Amino acid sequence: MLAAQRKDLMLARLAGDGRIVAKDFAAEFHVSEDSIRRDLRELAEAGLCQRVYGGALPVSPAVADYSTRQTVAVDSKTRVAATAAALIEPGSAVILDGGTTALAVARALPPELEATVITHSPTIAAALGEHPSIELFMIGGRIFKHSMVASGAAAVEAAQAITADLFLVGVTGVHHEAGLTTGDADEAAMKRALSRRAGETYVLASSEKLGAASRYPVLPLHDITAVITDAKATSRAVQDLEIAGVRILGAT
Template sequence: MLLPAARRDALLDRLRRDGRLVVKDVALDLGLSEDSIRRDLRELDAAGLAVRVYGGALPASPAVADYDTRARVARDSKTRVAEAAVALIEPGATVLLDGGTTTLALVDALPRTFAGTLITHSPTIAAALLHHDAEVIMLGGRLFKHSAVACGAAAAEAARGISADVFFLGVTGVHPSAGLTTGDADEAAMKRVLAERAAETFVLASEEKLGAASRFGILPLDAVAGVVADLDGDAALAEELTRAGARLIGTGARRET
């Protein structure tokens, strides 16, 4: 009989390997009761290591950590995603930028001479654009400090007054079955409003977000124009995401459509 700690380690190994966990299957394989597996999953969920869903669990995204911690995670991957995303921006375009550390990397990759219009609901992103030539429009509202973005009714109302050619959407999870997710319900709602205001939406998906999920859904994979994904040669996950409706845009030498 596996001890509780060993059971939880086994469950995490399966999540990392398979990208999902079905309670009935795991209980049968390990010779344990479904109640025991559910209890372990509740503990893993409470510890931020898994996301419970109907019938099982999905891998939890590490991208729900605090802002300073996220800024230190997967820096090279975020740079690759940012450079691929900048290549999608047409000269003179009106670009809507989400908050988050991958979007901040996009700002770093964007030439300062870009002469279009940049709209954001993130004071952090707006401040990073101070020395760019582009016109910068900032949407206000209640500050959601975890992601340094404006959310709530005032922010949503402000967003409904603008329109953009392209929106770069930040997420904490990109998963074949869970779709595009984030860790806060109000932030998820704000992201949906912003996506409605752009002709095209592209997801910024650095490596730590791929194959992971968070609590609140934003959009299904087939509701966006593309996912700029730093998959690092993970052909199995790429195939699953494509089957689920994602149009993948790779980074660097791995770029594809």
């Protein structure tokens, strides 16, 4: 079998099964594991899969630049945002992550809501700057432009001084085995730091992020309260998460 044929089969397997195990794939098609690992490495370099120990997972589609992502899955993000915004009770304090879905949450907050929002995203802060009833706190640091958030040591240190009821976190991948993942190590560390400062952590996950993975782990699934998604309850990714013990909040 030619390498190009193997790669096509790998991509089809990723789409159908949500995972490739290199050892099993090699045995099934009677090729060496070294050949499979080389194929996976080349697919990963082309941005077509995310390599993990023993094989590969589907790559997250949420890797484009910030301005481009604002035009992707807009209706999906709007549904997720509306469900997330409804979780914020009057008088509560919420940490709102950066990213395009979090921006949709900020825009979905009703003008009469009196609450405290803590964010490390200048974009979120700007969106809430004219909200009549939101008390706004901003965490500073190095700006990671992909998600327009502050990260790095200074931001993580500043996060230790806050406490909140909820953390609404955005990630680029939600997978039943890999957990929550994102594409930058500093951003992942900042998300972990913020999650530790909140009573509950809810994941903002439009449907294209389910079943996908990025390079850097954020949190294991047992550390989150629920995943908010508009993916269909019958989808394999949702069912896999539920089998893993994850609570799903459907956004309709």
